[in-house]
Amino acid sequence: MDLFEYQGKELFARAGIPVPAGRVARTPEEAAAAAAQVVPGAAAVLKAQVATGGRGKAGGVKVVPAGADVAAVAAEILALSIKGEPVGALLVEPAAEIEAEYYAAVTFDRRAGSARFLLSSAGGMEVEEAPEGAMVSVLVDPLLGLAAYQVRDLVFAAGLAPPARKDALVLLPKLYRLFVDADASLVEINPLALTPSGLVALDAKVTVDDSALYRHPDIAAYHGTRRLDPQEERAAAAGLNFVKLDGDVGIIGNGAGLVMSTLDVVSQAGGRPANFLDVGGGAGAEVLASALEVVLAGPVRSVLVNIFGGITRCDRVAGGILEALGRTRVEVPIVVRLEGTNATEGRAMLAAAHHPSVRTADGMMEAARMAAEVR
Numbered sequence: 001m002d003l004f005e006y007q008g009k010e011l012f013a014r015a016g017i018p019v020p021a022g023r024v025a026r027t028p029e030e031a032a033a034a035a036a037q038v039v040p041g042a043a044a045v046l047k048a049q050v051a052t053g054g055r056g057k058a059g060g061v062k063v064v065p066a067g068a069d070v071a072a073v074a075a076e077i078l079a080l081s082i083k084g085e086p087v088g089a090l091l092v093e094p095a096a097e098i099e100a101e102y103y104a105a106v107t108f109d110r111r112a113g114s115a116r117f118l119l120s121s122a123g124g125m126e127v128e129e130a131p132e133g134a135m136v137s138v139l140v141d142p143l144l145g146l147a148a149y150q151v152r153d154l155v156f157a158a159g160l161a162p163p164a165r166k167d168a169l170v171l172l173p174k175l176y177r178l179f180v181d182a183d184a185s186l187v188e189i190n191p192l193a194l195t196p197s198g199l200v201a202l203d204a205k206v207t208v209d210d211s212a213l214y215r216h217p218d219i220a221a222y223h224g225t226r227r228l229d230p231q232e233e234r235a236a237a238a239g240l241n242f243v244k245l246d247g248d249v250g251i252i253g254n255g256a257g258l259v260m261s262t263l264d265v266v267s268q269a270g271g272r273p274a275n276f277l278d279v280g281g282g283a284g285a286e287v288l289a290s291a292l293e294v295v296l297a298g299p300v301r302s303v304l305v306n307i308f309g310g311i312t313r314c315d316r317v318a319g320g321i322l323e324a325l326g327r328t329r330v331e332v333p334i335v336v337r338l339e340g341t342n343a344t345e346g347r348a349m350l351a352a353a354h355h356p357s358v359r360t361a362d363g364m365m366e367a368a369r370m371a372a373e374v375r
Contacts, residue, residue, distance in 0.1 A: 001208050004049045006091045007222050008187075008204030015178040017171055017189075018200045022093040024049070031074035034092040035064070042066050043095035048077050048087040058082045063095050096202060100161055101191035103135070104172060106179040108186075115140040117150070117176060119168075121159040123191035134158070146176040167199040182219065183212030231275075231298050238290040240277060247272025249371050250295035250303035252288075254279050254312050262306045265364055271372025274300045288320025293328050302333045304371035306364060309340030318346035322353055330357045333374045337367035 003011070009019040023034035035044040048060030055061055060082050064073050070092075080087045103123035109116040120135040136157040138150045148169075155168045171192075179187045188205040213220040235242030241256070245263075249271040253259035256278050263273045275298065279291050288305075295303050307317045317338060325334075334357050338346045350358055361367035 001210050001213065001219075001222070002051045003204075003206045003208065003219075003222055004051060004089070005047065005204050006049060006089075008206035009091075009201065011178060011182060011206060011219075012189075012201050012204050015174050015181075017174050017178070018198065019204070020093040020096060020200060020202065022091050025074065025090045025092055026078075026088065028071035028074040028078065031090050031092055032071040035070045038092055039066075039094040044070060045093045045095050046070070046074055046077055047091045047093065048080060048082060049089040049091055050082045050085045050087055052083045052085055055082050060087065096193055096195055096200065098191075098193045098195060098202075100164065100194040102158070102160060102164070102168075102194070102199075103188075103190045104175060104192045105186065105188035105190070106140075106176050106184075107188075109139060112139050114142055115176070115179065117146060117154060117172070119154045119158040119160075119172070121161075123193075140176065145180075146173055148173075161194060164194045164199055171199055182206070183209045183215060185209055231294060234297060235277070235294045238287075238294065240279065240287075240291055240294060242294060243276040244298070245273050245275050247274045248299060248301045250274050250277075250298065250300040251306070252277045252279060252291050252295060252303065253306045254308065254317075258306060258308055262304065262364070262368070265368040266304065266372055269365070269368040269372040271302075271368065274298055285316050285320035285323050288317050289324035289327070292321060292324035292334075296324075296328055296330060296332070300332055302335060302371045302374045304367055305334065305336045306367060307336075307338050307340070309338065309343055309346075311341075313341050314338040314343040314346030315349060316342075316346075318349040321358070322349065322355070325353075325355055325357065333357055333359055333371075335359050335361055335367050335371045335374075337361045337364060 006024050012019050021038050023038050025031035025034045043066050044064045046062050048055045060077055060080055062073050064070050074090055078087050101123040103120040105118045106115055116137050116139055118137045122134040138154055140146050151169055151172050155165050160168055175187055184206055186207040189201045191202050193200050193202045208219055232244055249266050251262050251273050253262050259276055259278045266273050277291055279287050347360055350360055361370055
């Protein structure tokens with residue numbers, strides 16, 4: 001789950017990471033009132049709250065000089081759509097006196113199997129264009145955590161200015177602690193600004209593992225602030241493991257390994273998978289019916305249902321498919337491959353139904369070809 005900036009800053013503040021005083025506003029009038037509270041008689045910064053990057057270049061961040069019409073500027077930003085996402089809220093903060101901009105982040109290095117801490121002496125909107133050598137990083141052992149010597153190495157290797165070093169030695173361990181404690185997959189500060197009062201996180205980007213939200217009711221309360229894709233929202237409501245992809249062959253299977261193999265086989269057969277959907281072991285008729293409805297809600301030209309029956313009974317899978325067909329309008333072919341427990345009975349049920357959209361296959365490769373080649 002991606003948090004909005006103001007939500008990330010709430011987590012930063014709890015972790016002891018300095019952030020500017022700020023207020024959230026959803027109307028021009030609220031923005032004017034917030035500016036009067038946060039920066040009376042001084043310049044304010046209005047920042048669009050969208051779960052996407054590039055808002056600064058899109059006009060979603062504006063400095064309003066002291067005495068200027070805050071409500072008018074707020075109205076301009078609230079009327080924007082940034083990368084297709086309408087601006088629904090603003091964060092109103094004091095304009096900072098910035099002496100230098102840095103970049104700090106903790107993310108997963110999946111190849112190394114551990115967290116990676118990144119620090120750069122070049123932050124801000126052009127961080128991607130920082131000169132070679134400006135960004136340094138270190139892998140963090142998940143058992144030992146971020147060691148003090150690693151923090152010192154980062155600070156000096158990145159070339160932070162002497163006035164920033166003392167604060168960085170305190171702030172960076174707190175950022176890593178937040179990454180661990182929040183079950184995050186990314187925590188990022190850009191820019192981490194050096195101001196006359198020290199280092200301050202002027203922005204916050206936090207992504208939390210959805211699977212860990214049950215451990216964080218405070219963070220889970222943020223859920224829904226970013227609009228989910230309707231298909232993903234429907235799958236989440238049904239408790240299904242669903243990932244949307246960019247192809248047009250819908251995939252349903254039982255077991256993550258089988259579904260991943262199915263994606264590969266469909267690709268080998270010349271198709272492009274539209275999704276990953278794992279119904280899990282022991283899935284019954286209702287689960288299969290919900291899964292088929294979720295996949296059919298997307299732009300697919302065929303659906304491949306690949307089930308290997310261990311604890312999952314294939315006759316129940318067939319029943320779920322037929323139930324879904326009875327309550328959902330189906331305009332694309334559905335290729336079904338059943339193997340394992342009660343597979344013969346399941347195939348017989350599908351054959352007896354004589355549904356024009358259902359086609360059965362004997363093997364995984366045959367099913368993949370049928371789903372990929374259908375027009």
